[in-house]
Every structure is written in structure tokens, then in C-alpha cells.
Amino acid sequence: MTPARLASPKDLSALRDRLLQQRSSNKTIISVCAGTGCQACGCESVLSALRAKITESGLDSAVEVKATGCPGPCEWGPLMTIHPEKIFYIRVSPRDVDLIVDQTIKSGKVVHKLLYKDPVSGQSVIHEDEVPFFKKQMRLLIGKNNLIDPTAIHDYIGLDGYQSLAKTLTTMAPEEVIAAVKKSGLRGRGGGGYLTGRKWDSCRKAPGTPKYVICNADEGDPGAFMDRSLLEGNPHCVLEGMIIGAYAIGSSEGFIYVRNEYPLAAKNVGIAIQAAREYGLLGADILGSGFSFDIEVSRGGGAFVCGESTALMASLEGKTGEPRAKYIHTVEAGLWDKPSNLNNVETWANVPLIIDKGADWYAGIGTSGSKGTKIFALTGKVNNTGLVEVPMGISLREILYDIGGGVRGNRKFKAVQTGGPSGGTLIVETSERKIHDSMVAHGDLREDEEALSLLDLPVDFDELTKAGSMMGSGGMIVMDDDSCMVDVAQYFLNFLQEESCGKCLPCREGIRKMLAILNRITDGQGVMSDLEELENLSQVIIDTSLCQLGGSAPNPVLSTIRYFRQEYLAHIQEKRCPAGLCKALVSHAITERCTGCHACLKSCPTDAIIGTPKQLYSVIQDKCIQCGACYQICQYDAIRRVKRGEGETLQRQARERWTPKTKPESVPVG
């Protein structure tokens, strides 16, 4: 079909109806996730093998193979869903393609080895919706990802895409759109949580033309990738949201600022914009309404600070991405000093939904202060990693255990980090004794008081803030007892020090000083006054930094001191790293659990491990650089990380106790 410009909403509906008619309901569609995550798992070779096999089997007219966006559980990739039955296959390799086509497609049988198996019950799950990972989710935004080929506008239109835009242009005045968004209670998903409708209203009322509409896709928070997934997987819904927003605000020019590290997102959104222009959904006289608006994609240069609105705008202007003080809001004077409305990708993606289903419907989801759903990127030491979309107000426990499947490798849960490096806050199991003591020392609790487990906290903007944490952009990184909290704080400060733009002194020099103190602590040179100094410096940086990058930079340090003071004390007073991570404070030792499997020897970068196969191995302490490669690779839990200097003692004991192993004590996992 040649792209025909849609001259009216009627044309759009006619096209949709035609597309639906053409698509016979019993046609099999095989969706293979082609997001960045699955690409890292090799989905491209699966796709090409599948396409070849379909053609070879003469099934081209009966089966459609679609490279789609990301449905969420990246670690099980490459992912495949067979529609309309919604049979869900995970970890598909090109070798499985023959089996899938011969069995599932031709004879309707399920390939059991590719199904998701419940780790607890051992039961296989056939259909996508029945997988526990998806069950508790409410996938309003990412749910369509694996039904849509992001490069095909017809897929989006066929699923009622751009109908919200048509509705807006034909039945709503700009003020009515703003009123609807206000009423829906939508709040900015980038981290600030500012009411979207109110922002739009301010921008609409601000004097000056032209007005700009900007989509912030500079998702710099390490550990968050929902914006990438939306732009990659369903770019048209972001565009539709932006066009509706532009109509409401009275803007004719928009920008999408995409992170340099997201090439696929930039490519897909570029294709989507081109297609939208060809169909008359972008450009002059959109759907014959007289309203004109166009969008340009701008790629970032790889600077975390450009996620900050004023820095992003400076970067858009072709300058260095430095923020400015915001005593004049960007809705009044932003890009080129004109009124500019900036929203995050996920915020824009919510807009078509609100227009389509109504503000009341939307406001019915979530809690009193936070409406709708939120996409979280669940990562770190958790069994099921990936993107999860849940209604606001769900408890952290549900996300972690019901959806995430609990902590990986049966280790103990320690903390969840939310809000990115500048949110850098941790939600912990406060009922635990050590943490209780730490909070008492900090003055958060009385000795006899019992803290509520933060795991049961409803996840929404206000509750998280009250608990001393924050929503941030939605990264959720799970940590187990192998994670050192001083190391985490040091990691974030190191990150922020590198990313500080250097414009204001408190952030540039203050973070550097704080990092120096933390380096000292992890090197075993810390003194007790360091903790106080860290807290003092933090306060100065919070009070005096120019932008929020600096203003929130001390959060990771403050929150770890608050909840894990004991760990800091262990580093400072005992010169010991309880998690065994800080190189200067730890020794590696091989214990009697060793089976002589050889894996550690092969992994050691400095040849510090010696031994003969099936015998007890040992670490030469002088040669060991404490990199942890052997610890990571050992499947028999034979390697211990102990206090510096104690490694050899432990190995001596191991030599006395060790007996040859006839067969492995336990079956290695994975």
C-alpha cells in the first residue's frame, strides 16, 4: 500500500478498519523481541533463521514474523510470543527454530523445553499472561510492545493508534485537553513528579512565541531503561502524546533529545517521525485540522547532567550541557529563552491513554496522590530482571517477590536502590537488628521502637519521599548481602564526580572531597571523624548547589550512613569489609569445599591460583589482586572473602580438612 496522506480523522479510521479487515483473525503472528536486551542475547540470528524457515516451509502467507519491542523480562531473551494463542517461549536460539515451526506452527503442539518454568513448583507455563512475572503487572504502556513492529506505523494504527489525537483535534479545545490531563492527576515520570497538567497550563499561559515541546529521552540514570524500551518498542505512542501536548500548549515545534547510548531508540523514533509525516500525522495541517506541528530528533553527547531540563535545553541549542539557575522556569523561558514544556518519555506515553479512556478512568488507578501506572526497571540481584509496569501504590514486597521472584541464588535481601544516583536512596528491611541499631544511632528510632518494614510501603511519589527515599525515574536495583554499602556510596559519588559539569563549586569540589573521604575509608585509612565530615559536607552541597544533580548528590552517602552505619564502622574501626568487596580490606581464600574443578584457575587474571585438577586449589596471597573473578565463577561456594591477612590461615585449615570429592556435592546451577 502506498502511503497516503490522511486528510481527516475519518481517513484515519478508514485506514484502521481496512488494516483490521486485511488481517484475518486466524493468521499466526510470531513476535520476536528485537529490543536492545534481546539483541544482546542474539535475537537477530533467531529472526533470520525463523524467516528463512517460514519461507522454506511455504508458510509466508499464513504466518507473519514480527520484530517487536520489548515485553519486559530481558534476561530470558530472546523472547518469542506466538499470537493469537499467546504461547510464550523464552531463551530461544536459532537451533530451536525448526522445532518451533514444525511442532507449534504446523501441528499446534507446544515445545516444552522453551516454556517458562516456575522455579518453585517446576510447572511449565504456556501462555504469556500466566507467567507470574506478568500476572501482577498492569501493562497499560508496555503491554502493546510485543504486538507492534516499531518501524511499521500500520501496526500502531491497527491498534487504534492516533485515535486519541483524532479525538483531541476534532472534539477538544486546548483548554479541555489541559483540564483532562490535570484531572487525571498525571505526574512527571522523569523523577520530579510535578503535575503534568499544571506544567502544560503554565506553558500555554506564558507569554512569547514560538513555544517548544520537548521530550526528555536522555535517560542517564544507570539502572533505568523504561524510556529506551518505550522509544524503541512503541515510538508512535510517544509521538502521539507529544502532538496532543503541543496542541494543548500551542506549540508548533518539538524536539526529542535521545541519549547517545541508545542508537536503536534514536533510529526507531526517526523512522516513526518520517512515517507520521508521510501520513499527515506530523507536519502542516495534521489530519486536516489546521493544526501544524513537527518534531526533530536530537542525539545527546553522553552527559548525565543533560537529563536536567536547563542543561538539556542548552545542549539542544548546540552548547555545552550546563544547567542554569531556575528562578525563571523553563515553561516561561527555556529553549532560546522561549516558553518550553519538557516532559519525560513515559509521561508523554501516558497522554494518549488519558485522552482515549478518560481522565476519570485514569484517576481511578493508583493512590490518592499518584495516578496511573509506573514502569520500573527491576535489576541487580533479583531472579526475574526486566521492566515491570505496576499500578501506583503496589507494595515493594509484591514487586520484589511476586514479580521479581525474590533474591537471586537464595542469598539474603539487603536493600533496594531507587531514584538513580542522585536519588540514590535505599529501601531496606528495617526490621533487621543491625539496621534497627543504625537507625537508632541516627536518631530515626527510639531503642524500644520497632520500625515498619519499608518493604510493605506502597510505592508512590509521596510515600517514598516520606520514607526518605524517592521514586526517581524508576530504576530499582536489588542488592544482596554480597553488596557493600560503602562501595555503593563510593560508586555513586565516583559517578557523580565524573558527571558533574563543573559549573558550580559545591558540586564540583564538594563531591570530590566526599569521594576522597570514602576512598580513604575503603582503603582502610578511615577515621571516626570522617562520618561527621561526610554529613557536614553533604549538607553544604545540598544547600548550595546550582542544580538538582548536585543538590541530591549526597543522598547515596546519607542514606547508607543512615541505614548501614555498622558497615561504615566495620570499615573504619575494624578495617574490615563485611561484604568482602573493598579490595584493600579483603583476602581471597579457597576452602575445603573445593572440588578441584579448575574453573577459578582459568578465571584468575594474575595466575594467583595454583593446584592440580581434582585436588584442593589455593590462592597465592602475594599475587592475588582481589579482583573477585574466582569468587564470581566458583559454583561450589568454595571461595571465601575474608579480612585482609586472614586468607592464608583459612587455607591452612582447609588443607587439613580437605578430602577428595568423588562427585560434586551439589549440582551447579546454570
Next chain:
Amino acid sequence: MSTTIENHYDLAEAMIEIIDRYQAKSTALIMVLQDIQRHYRYLPKEALELVAQKMDLPIAQVFGVATFFRAFSLKPKGKHHICVCTGTACHVRQANVIVDKFQRDLGISPGGTTPDLQYSLETVNCLGACALGPLVTVDDSFYGNMTVPKVDRILGTLRGDGKTGDEQEEAV
């Protein structure tokens, strides 16, 4: 002035094409520099001068942008670009072990390039495929759930025939 640059550099033509693609709009400065970087694997000084001239921008602004953003390098980069993600999720899954390993095997620190201009090693703050950490990209291919032996395999393949695509399957 312009003639000397254009005479001296056969790259001038390619550069002008890059700049023209963005119609010399100042908003496109970062993208122009990215394209040049992609083309030459770094930003030659003469290229920055030419960009300033053609886009009618102060050289200080062009140089400022070129040194501000991580994506740009003023020094030549290696043929193969190895990038280890050290985002939070990769960090808690011990990405530093992987960085250490590359560092030792290649004999360069993050940010460095081997003297034979074959390999550049870099760390990046987050590639947004956190569920697969630790993550490494080599040129444009992704490798998830990295381990030390996988580093050996990647380097082996790179040193062998310079291709990396076949390894992807093993990345899971």
C-alpha cells in the same frame, strides 16, 4: 583560511557533506560532531576548526562541546571499540572484574587505546540493558552476562578474524 584547510584535508569534502546534512543549524552541533567522530573515530583539530567556520560558531563553543561530552575524543581511537557498562546494575554484578580483565589483557586503562590503534577500552555509565549485566559492547555488538572466560573468547575472536557477530549466541 578555508582554502588551506580544504586543500590539506581530503576529509574536508566528507565533513562538508556531514555539516550540510544538518543544514548548518546550530542545534545540530552535537550530531555533526558525532558523525565526524564516527567517521574518523575521533575529532581532528582541523575538523573542529572547519565545523566552527562552516556553522558560523565560535571555535570556543565547538571546542567546549567537543570536550564536555563523553562521546567525543580528541585523540584517535582504536579500530575496535570495547565498552564495559559500569552502570549501577552492572556494578553490583561485578562489572569491575570485567574492566580489570580487559585492562590487564589489553594493557590499557579505561579511556586508553593500544599503541597499534587496534583497541580502545572505555567504560560507560549505563547502556540500558541492565537486566543482562555485566554488559559489554564491542563495536556495535552487545554481550550480556559477562564473565572472565567470555572476555577471553571475545578477545580471541577479535584477534583472530576481527569478527564478533558469531559470538552473540554464547552471550546468554
